Amino acid sequence: MRNECNIIRDILPLYAENMVSPDTADFVEEHLKGCASCRKEYERAKEPRPAKEVSDAAPLLHLRRKLKAKRIQTVILTALFVTALFVSAFAVLDAPIYFPYSEGLVTLKSVNDTEVLLTFDEKVTDFSCTVYEDPYGGDFYYCDIEAWTSLWDEWFAKEQGSLSAAVAVNQIKPVIAMYIPNDGTEDVCIARYEPETRELVEENMNYENRVTLPRLSLHIYFLLAAAALAVISVIWILARKKAGLRVWAERIGLYPIAYMISQCIVSGIRWASYSLPRDFALIVFISILLYGGLLLAHNVLRLKKEIREISSRHVAG
Template structure:
């Protein structure tokens, strides 16, 4: 019986794998002895079988590392956004609502040993004191103010303890209570330091930081425009420009459009913490978006 080439080719895989019976093997061998096409097909199959198995796991490891980096960036983005929300919320809850002077807010207690105590009412949740030498060298002048916060009103009801104003025995010449509405300071202890009125103004240090951030942002923007075709420099500038953007946005979250402050250290630290969190969040978001744009197939309109 004549066996067609198609039938032999169906049997070749079994023949190559040594899974055919002896009768089938005899039929295949008899056919390929006289058929060059099937013989060539058999040789090709044997060649494919002898190809070495690729055991290089480097590509899989690269994919694994890429997935791990993307997962880490997503985690960083989530953590930083959560941290920003937490800091902004805490800053809001502890934002000082300054208390205008009244005799109940703070009282002065003079001890026999010369120390002076500040006694605060229940409504006071915080205070600030500034000390500077009197012009006539009679001692030190103290400017104080008090405030309440939402945190103190709604969450924590802990009252302030009496505070020693001069723990090192400094001579207290005068104590002024300053309001934050632009009105003149109120003398609550000692002698006046001047014949006229005294007004404590807010500090402008945050304004300088805002101006610096805006200037830095403009410089980075100009650099991006100049080096837009240089990928290495452009990538570096794209990361750097996120710093002033983060600071300006953090300032808006903490202070709004106001850049004056009576508590420069407190406000600056809050802005700085939000800035750092925002920067890493924006950096992680930038990397994620960049990878997504690379993976997205490009389509062309015809």
């Protein structure tokens, strides 16, 4: 019997159950065409086995179960990675692109005793407006206005006209409307609402030279992830002789890796964020998807190794 026949005989039981890859199936078929004795063996493998022989097939059953697990896990991990890819694409397309302040970007109008109407330029597809008391004890309120668009809105959004919003104003204290450009330049004071006269005074000047800085927490989270990975790597190196501990270190270490990849996807290499809650939620969501995928990939690699070992033992025996 030729060497190739030995290989074919090992694969035949799996081939008979349609449990081999298309490439392997091609290889077996090609061989069966030209080899009568293997063909005979194949006919026998296809027949239902008597009970006694089934017990001999225990290692084979074991192998079959592992192959099935490997196949299912491969499908799930692919689905997880594809989902992570879609969420990442969304994160990039939906990322806010803030507008610098310009004339007419937002206009304010006092509509009645209790409200000021904000109207934005048509290019603005989203905005936020936060009213709060001066944190340094000043006798007035701030109204911080941000305006942005996104690649998604630029490419796909329908003409929606100008956005507008009514903002409730305090009856007693003045309200200072600030535009936040979110690009490291100074915030712009657009107008000041005087409750006594119920008038908006245009005040196109920088108010107290205020600059809104990006939130830097992402730097800290990234460093924490890197530190965790470093600690786990040390454990992995020290656990050279403890295979079980090593596997667990690998499983845990995959999360910081998934986190760091997700952060790079969502906030690029500039981790300073003007939209921290949004960015952080997306980073965590994508990192969980990636982590699931990586864990399964890790498991599939181990299964592959075990399957190889079982097969070679089978051949040796």
